[in-house]
Amino acid sequence: MKLQHKHILGIGDLSKEEICLILDTANNMKIVLESKNKRTPYLQGKSIITLFYENSTRTRLSFELAAKYMGASSANISASGSSVAKGESLIDTAKTINMMGADVIIIRHPMAGASHLIAKNVGASVINAGDGMNEHPTQALLDFMTIREEKGTFDDLRITLTGDIMHSRVAKSNILGLVKLGARVTVAGPLTLIPKDIEKMGVRVSYSIRDSVRDADVVMGLRIQTERQKNGLYPSIREYAKFFSVDDKVLKLAKPDVLLLHPGPVNRGVELSSSVIDGPSSFITKQVTNGVAVRMALLFLLTRRETNETAD
Numbered sequence: 001m002k003l004q005h006k007h008i009l010g011i012g013d014l015s016k017e018e019i020c021l022i023l024d025t026a027n028n029m030k031i032v033l034e035s036k037n038k039r040t041p042y043l044q045g046k047s048i049i050t051l052f053y054e055n056s057t058r059t060r061l062s063f064e065l066a067a068k069y070m071g072a073s074s075a076n077i078s079a080s081g082s083s084v085a086k087g088e089s090l091i092d093t094a095k096t097i098n099m100m101g102a103d104v105i106i107i108r109h110p111m112a113g114a115s116h117l118i119a120k121n122v123g124a125s126v127i128n129a130g131d132g133m134n135e136h137p138t139q140a141l142l143d144f145m146t147i148r149e150e151k152g153t154f155d156d157l158r159i160t161l162t163g164d165i166m167h168s169r170v171a172k173s174n175i176l177g178l179v180k181l182g183a184r185v186t187v188a189g190p191l192t193l194i195p196k197d198i199e200k201m202g203v204r205v206s207y208s209i210r211d212s213v214r215d216a217d218v219v220m221g222l223r224i225q226t227e228r229q230k231n232g233l234y235p236s237i238r239e240y241a242k243f244f245s246v247d248d249k250v251l252k253l254a255k256p257d258v259l260l261l262h263p264g265p266v267n268r269g270v271e272l273s274s275s276v277i278d279g280p281s282s283f284i285t286k287q288v289t290n291g292v293a294v295r296m297a298l299l300f301l302l303t304r305r306e307t308n309e310t311a312d
């Protein structure tokens with residue numbers, strides 16, 4: 001099986017089979033990642049460009065390492081150090097990168113739909129590394145990989161997403177994928193941080209953190225996105241943490257083998273207490289490693305769409 005899509009713009013576009021293909025390929029890439037010699041020739045002769053208009057540590061670095069581990073030529077452009085700062089439009093910047101021979105362009109942008117716009121204007125494959133409040137598909141894929149590694153299946157898994165659901169592109173991509181994969185998803189947070197009508201996406205809504213995590217198999221804390229919020233959505237960060245932080249007492253209500261996830265960066269003591277972040281249920285550092293494997297898999301699959309080569 002091959003990827004049906006030239007671009008990875010959102011989890012909503014991917015079939016269940018394509019998601020499984022990406023996760024299976026990422027499993028093979030993880031073997032490379034964990035070996036002493038991480039070099040493979042899979043992307044020899046290919047050019048990978050990361051174009052980041054917003055800050056990032058995990059996503060940007062994992063794409064850059066993924067490209068390097070597979071022998072690609074890679075470069076990064078950020079808004080502040082490029083001609084974007086002189087007023088160049090997004091499309092003109094993308095066309096310029098494309099004309100230098102890029103095979104894959106990876107973009108993070110504060111505007112929802114930015115990666116879709118670029119995909120319409122370049123010959124290269126485009127990967128959405130987060131577009132405003134819309135989607136962050138590669139984060140969701142690494143979350144799925146971590147869940148599948150630990151739980152084996154998504155069927156009827158109880159998965160709770162807590163926090164700023166309203167402004168979270170990670171929440172949207174996770175909900176779209178997890179519901180498709182057969183999980184039972186609950187979202188929890190203050191009324192002001194949960195989108196109206198989100199039940200239509202197939203999730204249960206809870207405004208009580210304790211109720212939402214009871215008997216959960218997976219609990220995923222989501223960052224309070226202060227950079228995207230209007231004022232007045234909750235009285236203060238301290239107040240928010242008092243009612244919605246996941247700490248040891250809250251996590252005890254979940255199943256004994258609960259998996260605690262967070263996409264990062266974490267605000268310690270806000271979404272999650274330090275004790276649970278560093279505790280035995282936390283798989284947050286494993287998510288980071290799986291992020292490199294998933295991004296290696298995506299670069300491999302997108303550059304192999306015309307061939308029958310597999311990563312076995």
Ligand code: CP
Pocket residue numbers: 055056057058059060130139263264265
């Ligand atoms: N999870 C995530 O997107 O992290 P970065 O902002 O560090 O890339």
